[in-house]
Amino acid sequence: MSDNFLFGLYVFMLAVFVGYQVITHVPALLHTPLMSFTNAISGISLVASLVAAGADYGRLATILGFVAVTCATINVVGGFLITDRMLKMFRRKPGGRPGPKA
């Protein structure tokens, strides 16, 4: 078994632990932003797509790489924008809200 593969398994295992600990602490309130956030960071497949599109592996590989770069970029750009747009909406009670004192 190759060392790199074993090392990858270590990284995977630790990332799963960290992810589990953090994600179980995300309140239900923010579950939709959580989905769009993880969707945005999974756009990290962009880094692999960039190599596929930019390296000279043949025409078919370049075209597939180009499609992959496009898809991953949509997720990165769209994902971060929409997460921020949603999170901007979550706010506390404003100071001068219409309340019992009114």
Next chain:
Amino acid sequence: MRPQLIHVAYLVASFCFVMGLRGLTHPNSARRGTLLAAVGMLVAVVGTLLHREIVRYEWIAGGIVLGTLIGIPMGLWIPMTKMPERIALSHSFGGLAVALVGVVEYIRHGGHLATFQMTATGFEVLLGALTFTGSLMAFGKLQGILPGRPLTFPLQNAVTLSALAAAVGMVLYLVFRPEAYTIFYAMFGLSFLLGILLVLPIGGADMPVVICLLNSYAGLAAAASGFALDNNILIICGALDGGSGFVLAILMSRAMNRSFTNVLFGAFGTEAVGLAEPPKGAGAAVNEATVEEAAEIMRAASSVIVVPGYGMAVAQAQHVVRDLAGLLEQGGTKVRYAIHPVAGRMPGHMNVLLAEANVPYEQLFDLDQINDDFASTDVVLVVGANDVVNPAAKKSPGSPIYGMPVFNCEDSKAVIVLKRSMNPGFAGIENELFVHPKTMMVFGDAKQTLTKVVGVLKE
């Protein structure tokens, strides 16, 4: 020097992603966390551009420009009510990107991949392709292009499971005979078909679980690509994405008291799933109320709990719900919102809609937080929710939703249900709450009804 720089960039990016995710544990820190993760992404992308194998930049630039042009409208202009559709669509993009990276990796090595690399690439392509078509099916169902009800055909589960077994079998074959490229492309094609087969038989109301599972598959596919390419940041992000989808899927199916197997292969609601006893004569015991009566009861209440459901999203009634709550609060009424984990079509769907309508998040309560307070509440206002308020889940062991945690609406002094008609919910299950002596039904579009209620209260 270059490879080290790329590794440092990935290390920084990983740190940003984990810390950014940690920011999401509280609404106050969430935006900062997102910004941090976006910076991490930028660092990772810039670092990658130093990669030695990258010799041409025109296709890269083209893809980034095109992706940005599509991504900006998808981020900025899609209405909040369309969030489940948008998330499903982005899972399909993520799945496709990963699958294509796997195919390129296969082409690049001319099919001569080492055992572990082939295993990882095989599962990467399988999961990525199935996520792509599966998410497109989920999108079609949510958008109404495909019927929301489960689509079934004879021997469906047998066919789906055989296709799955065949695809996995092909991956295993490729591990020993990586150069068999016909098998590779057959597996690629079969995985697309598999995504369709897996999602078509699942009904609209099960979409929260399906979307989470697809999220999880997309993450696992990305992690597999990390193994194939020996790239740690892909493994880390894939694990975070896959883990998050999986945790959410567990929460969702727990909130429906169903197992994954049941959601995936149950084809819920295809047969007329009846109650143990036949439903009471439709309409006979229904207590219908006018808008004015509903308004007066709410005006007189000192505490109101709003229970929103998918119907609120369909009617886009969240803003007028907020207006109503504002008026009631002016009159000294305590207003809270009870959010069921599976209300709507994705996790947190109702929270986002209410946040969009400026409802402060302190007024949004989870099932566990609020369920004991119904007994001390004057009026419960059910806006387009059905199964999550069905007492059959507590009382009728024969009911398909028996065991699902639901709100104790009937413990309150009065219940007002806004509903378009007496049509039962997705599973054809009668809802006893609607014929309960404490319940008043106000029929019509939730938005129009509430607008009228607000009008009466303003007089």
